[in-house]
Amino acid sequence: MEQSAKRFINKHIIITGAAAGIGKGVARRFADEGGKVIIADRSQESGEAVAKEITESGGTAAYIRVDVADPDSINELIKKAVGVFGPIDIAVSNAGISETQSSALEISVEEWDRVYDINTRGSFFFCRACAENMMNNDTKGAIVTLGSLVARSAKGMSGAYASSKAAIIMFTKTLAKCLAPMGIRVNCVAPGIVATEIYSGVEKEMMMEKDSFADWLVEQSIASGQLLIPRCGTAADIAGAITFLASDDAAYITAQNLSVDGGMDWCW
Numbered sequence: 491m492e493q494s495a496k497r498f499i500n501k502h503i504i505i506t507g508a509a510a511g512i513g514k515g516v517a518r519r520f521a522d523e524g525g526k527v528i529i530a531d532r533s534q535e536s537g538e539a540v541a542k543e544i545t546e547s548g549g550t551a552a553y554i555r556v557d558v559a560d561p562d563s564i565n566e567l568i569k570k571a572v573g574v575f576g577p578i579d580i581a582v583s584n585a586g587i588s589e590t591q592s593s594a595l596e597i598s599v600e601e602w603d604r605v606y607d608i609n610t611r612g613s614f615f616f617c618r619a620c621a622e623n624m625m626n627n628d629t630k631g632a633i634v635t636l637g638s639l640v641a642r643s644a645k646g647m648s649g650a651y652a653s654s655k656a657a658i659i660m661f662t663k664t665l666a667k668c669l670a671p672m673g674i675r676v677n678c679v680a681p682g683i684v685a686t687e688i689y690s691g692v693e694k695e696m697m698m699e700k701d702s703f704a705d706w707l708v709e710q711s712i713a714s715g716q717l718l719i720p721r722c723g724t725a726a727d728i729a730g731a732i733t734f735l736a737s738d739d740a741a742y743i744t745a746q747n748l749s750v751d752g753g754m755d756w757c758w
């Protein structure tokens with residue numbers, strides 16, 4: 491893919507959930523454009539592998555373990571990240587999980603809390619901790635959160651996941667309002683379907699006789715005329731939007747939710 495000029499030289503970028511899937515693609519893109527990237531993830535082996543891959547290809551990256559469900563772990567992450575690359579310029583709150591139950595009627599209290607602890611509470615406290623670091627250093631930074639297509643279009647499944655993502659859109663706007671006077675922008679990117687491990691639990695639980703739940707969703711959406719760009723999304727598609735919103739190209743954009751979903755319009 492042809493890339494624009496290196497927009498992130500000397501910028502310190504911290505990305506949660508960067509050991510796999512979309513986050514990994516986002517980390518690579520920031521590093522390709524000259525950024526110094528912290529791979530923050532609870533999965534140590536994969537996180538270290540991503541940092542190594544970036545470093546070996548000439549980029550700058552380091553892995554730091556975090557469990558975003560634990561606010562103390564988030565605070566520790568920020569401290570360590572600042573120790574490695576200095577004050578934070580850009581934060582991407584990407585770590586997220588989906589519940590495995592197929593229906594909103596079936597979800598247990600434990601599963602609901604697990605999804606909210608990571609997706610909503612984890613994302614909020616990570617963004618706020620990064621914002622505090624930016625304010626303390628007078629950094630005119632940028633924060634990008636990850637919403638989802640299902641935050642605006644119900645499918646009768648994923649009650650916790652969908653509502654946790656809808657909450658992210660609103661706290662993104664709230665933070666954007668609080669942080670605008672300090673020159674910090676906050677935006678959300680809402681992916682459509684990207685075939686990653688996030689679907690693996692759902693596949694098993696729903697026992698669908700499909701190789702890939704994501705592929706099945708894409709097939710259904712194309713067949714029903716609801717996916718205008720008829721293919722599955724990629725991590726690179728999402729990384730393009732996230733790096734745009736984090737860059738000076740988006741200097742006049744804040745408090746927005748940008749859908750990156752192939753023009754999907756679900757209503758089934």
Ligand SMILES: NC(=O)c1ccc[n+]([C@@H]2O[C@H](COP(=O)([O-])OP(=O)(O)OC[C@H]3O[C@@H](n4cnc5c(N)ncnc54)[C@H](O)[C@@H]3O)[C@@H](O)[C@H]2O)c1
Binds near residue numbers: 530531557637688
């Ligand atoms: N894949 C899609 O179709 C899709 C669609 C819409 C939104 N999203 C959102 O994009 C983001 C990335 O999803 P993905 O598809 O790449 O998922 P993924 O499962 O491939 O990767 C998620 C990463 O987050 C990490 N993680 C999970 N819980 C964590 C925790 N408590 N602390 C730290 N790290 C943790 C995992 O180890 C993993 O590396 C999520 O917020 C997800 O909700 C994905």
